[in-house]
Amino acid sequence: MRKSVHWGIITVMIVALALAAAGQVSAQAKKNPYKDPVKIAYLPDNIGDTVGAAWGVGIKREFAYFPNITYQVFDGKLSAETQNQIMTELINQKYDCIILQAHDAAALAASAREAEKQGIPVIDLNLDAQTPHTCLVAMVDYEAGSLVAQEIAKGVGDNGNVVIIEAPPGASRGINVEAGFRDTLKAHPGVKILAAQDGEWLTEKGNTVMRDFLTKYPKINAVFAINDAMAEGASQAAAAAGRKMIIWGADGEKKALQYIEQGKLTGTIYTNCYDEGATAARMALYAIGAEINGSKFTKTPIIKMAPIVVTKDTVASIAEKDRW
Amino acid sequence: MRQETIRRLFSLLLLSILIVAFGATSKLFLTLPNIFTLLREASVTGILAVGVTFVIITAGIDLSTGAIVAFVAMVCANIFYYTTLPVWVALAAGLLIGAGAGYLNGLLVTRLHLPDFIATLSTQGIFRGLALIIAIRSSTGSISNKVITNQGFLLLGDRVSVVYLVTIAFFVVALLGQGILKMTPLGTHTYAIGSSRKSADLSGINSDRVKKVAFTISGICSAVGALFLTARMQTAIPELGTGLEFDVIAAVVIGGCAFSGGRGDVFGSVVGALFMAILTNGIYKYNLPAAFHIIIKGCVIIIMVIFDSVYHRRMDDRIRKAGKMLDQAAAAAEAAGGGAGGIS
Numbered sequence: 001m002r003k004s005v006h007w008g009i010i011t012v013m014i015v016a017l018a019l020a021a022a023g024q025v026s027a028q029a030k031k032n033p034y035k036d037p038v039k040i041a042y043l044p045d046n047i048g049d050t051v052g053a054a055w056g057v058g059i060k061r062e063f064a065y066f067p068n069i070t071y072q073v074f075d076g077k078l079s080a081e082t083q084n085q086i087m088t089e090l091i092n093q094k095y096d097c098i099i100l101q102a103h104d105a106a107a108l109a110a111s112a113r114e115a116e117k118q119g120i121p122v123i124d125l126n127l128d129a130q131t132p133h134t135c136l137v138a139m140v141d142y143e144a145g146s147l148v149a150q151e152i153a154k155g156v157g158d159n160g161n162v163v164i165i166e167a168p169p170g171a172s173r174g175i176n177v178e179a180g181f182r183d184t185l186k187a188h189p190g191v192k193i194l195a196a197q198d199g200e201w202l203t204e205k206g207n208t209v210m211r212d213f214l215t216k217y218p219k220i221n222a223v224f225a226i227n228d229a230m231a232e233g234a235s236q237a238a239a240a241a242g243r244k245m246i247i248w249g250a251d252g253e254k255k256a257l258q259y260i261e262q263g264k265l266t267g268t269i270y271t272n273c274y275d276e277g278a279t280a281a282r283m284a285l286y287a288i289g290a291e292i293n294g295s296k297f298t299k300t301p302i303i304k305m306a307p308i309v310v311t312k313d314t315v316a317s318i319a320e321k322d323r324w
Numbered sequence: 325m326r327q328e329t330i331r332r333l334f335s336l337l338l339l340s341i342l343i344v345a346f347g348a349t350s351k352l353f354l355t356l357p358n359i360f361t362l363l364r365e366a367s368v369t370g371i372l373a374v375g376v377t378f379v380i381i382t383a384g385i386d387l388s389t390g391a392i393v394a395f396v397a398m399v400c401a402n403i404f405y406y407t408t409l410p411v412w413v414a415l416a417a418g419l420l421i422g423a424g425a426g427y428l429n430g431l432l433v434t435r436l437h438l439p440d441f442i443a444t445l446s447t448q449g450i451f452r453g454l455a456l457i458i459a460i461r462s463s464t465g466s467i468s469n470k471v472i473t474n475q476g477f478l479l480l481g482d483r484v485s486v487v488y489l490v491t492i493a494f495f496v497v498a499l500l501g502q503g504i505l506k507m508t509p510l511g512t513h514t515y516a517i518g519s520s521r522k523s524a525d526l527s528g529i530n531s532d533r534v535k536k537v538a539f540t541i542s543g544i545c546s547a548v549g550a551l552f553l554t555a556r557m558q559t560a561i562p563e564l565g566t567g568l569e570f571d572v573i574a575a576v577v578i579g580g581c582a583f584s585g586g587r588g589d590v591f592g593s594v595v596g597a598l599f600m601a602i603l604t605n606g607i608y609k610y611n612l613p614a615a616f617h618i619i620i621k622g623c624v625i626i627i628m629v630i631f632d633s634v635y636h637r638r639m640d641d642r643i644r645k646a647g648k649m650l651d652q653a654a655a656a657a658e659a660a661g662g663g664a665g666g667i668s
Binding site: 047070072073074075077078079080081084085086088089092093104105106107109110130166168169170174175178 | 352355358364456459462466468553556557558562563564565566568608609613615618
């Protein structure tokens with residue numbers, strides 16, 4: 001009798017373990033992102049930003065092929081706290097994937113790590129989170145800065161004064177673009193960096209910073225703004241002051257291309273942001289369906305979009321449908 | 325029933341309506357993880373709101389709370405990055421800086437007689453600037469925010485069972501705040517100078533001292549909020565807390581504090597902070613375009629403040645009418661008494 005009770009208990013334990021294991025397997029079973037209902041969130045730093053909006057269009061276009069996908073956009077409101085709050089919300093709501101543009105690399109690290117731990121792949125766009133995760137899809141950054149430095153050095157004949165309108169502190173893209181620019185300029189000792197100030201990615205702030213530079217420095221030969229929006233602001237400020245100089249941005253947004261055509265901007269490094277958004281969307285679908293676990297990665301895989309140097313001579317090569 | 329109790333019950337009723345509405349329309353809303361997340365989201369705003377409640381009851385305003393959060397967070401980040409000092413040093417330094425920042429606000433308002441709005445707007449810039457100056461930088465000079473790895477400090481961002489530590493801290497701070505407001509002479513004096521500074525001065529209350537204490541409490545609460553926020557984010561960034569002061573003020577006003585002073589309490593501000601968090605959390609549950617989130621939030625806050633204003637106007641009218649009737653009754657009684665005196 002006692003023996004049969006023991007066996008009974010052991011049988012129950014084995015069945016329970018088997019069921020638990022089956023549960024584990026079913027819990028780990030990956031969804032088919034092209035058929036099963038999946039929820040994907042896009043959390044840019046700021047929904048009002050041109051680049052973020054273009055990525056959003058690219059992502060939406062890609063997902064439009066799959067009616068099983070619920071796609072939701074959230075606004076990071078240019079705030080790391082807000083992005084962290086929303087990340088927690090998305091984890092609670094058990095989203096299948098998050099496409100994120102981190103406001104700050106360090107500040108979003110914990111949230112991205114937590115999402116990956118919960119089995120939610122995090123695909124970053126341009127601004128990375130400082131933790132290994134599923135993927136980063138980015139415009140070239142260091143290389144973009146380097147390309148602009150070469151163009152500016154050529155433009156000023158290897159001799160002149162340059163000012164930089166920087167990205168907000170902590171933004172990984174800003175840091176890398178600027179590093180590429182500064183490192184490359186070291187090979188051109190005749191080109192001197194007079195000053196660098198944060199333009200907060202914004203046209204109006206870029207304008208304010210540039211006005212300040214113009215008041216302070218009587219001789220500025222070139223300006224490098226880390227994004228086009230700030231470069232446009234700088235261009236307006238220089239025009240208002242009646243001073244001519246070389247002005248470069250980076251991104252390649254529609255308005256910047258028009259400015260280049262009109263001669264208001266010297267050049268930019270163009271990236272097809274629709275394509276970049278679509279690439280992130282494809283990566284999201286791949287990560288949902290594939291047997292990969294971003295939380296186990298020791299380094300984030302990076303996909304870099306091809307850079308195109310755009311000046312007045314080459315701007316016509318960017319087709320209307322690719323202008324964002 | 326007292327006017328304050330009716331207002332409180334109505335706030336709770338609106339809060340319940342919001343919970344029922346979101347609960348009925350979203351199956352995710354009333355789940356345990358969501359409730360604790362929601363409480364966590366309310367906590368930092370709520371802790372700051374406790375301090376700001378003191379300032380607003382004195383008929384003041386504090387716009388520097390978000391910047392104090394950034395400054396305190398950055399000081400802690402520096403301590404962890406550049407030194408091996410124990411956690412309590414960072415915590416004590418943070419609290420002292422918060423108290424000092426609040427006291428400075430109080431000094432500017434009472435000694436230099438600057439309007440609260442201007443004084444705290446100016447210090448907002450100063451504290452934010454200081455946070456930028458002491459931000460950790462890379463070798464090229466650009467700001468490079470670092471992940472905090474001190475496990476002792478990061479415990480502040482953790483939870484006990486399912487409840488986040490910040491939520492426990494929020495309710496402790498709120499209880500302390502309510503206790504001070506309702507059960508101590510300091511609380512009575514805070515209400516007195518908010519209702520009528522002149523009368524308070526005439527009755528021997530040191531209004532300047534009360535103001536300074538109110539701002540100092542606000543600074544300390546900002547520091548407490550900063551410590552929890554930093555531990556949660558595991559880093560400090562110079563722009564931390566940007567715009568937070570407006571969420572805090574909205575929570576306090578929704579909770580029933582009047583900008584004119586002398587009215588409201590910490591209980592109301594707790595309800596206000598919960599209301600804001602529930603609203604934000606609930607809206608996220610619907611697949612609405614992101615722009616609608618802000619619009620809905622703005623509209624609901626306007627409705628709440630209109631309700632509060634209409635409610636108080638009606639109550640004031642009622643009190644005035646009751647006062648008039650009492651005056652008339654007193655006059656009639658006096659007239660009747662005078663007549664009787666004449667007969668005798």
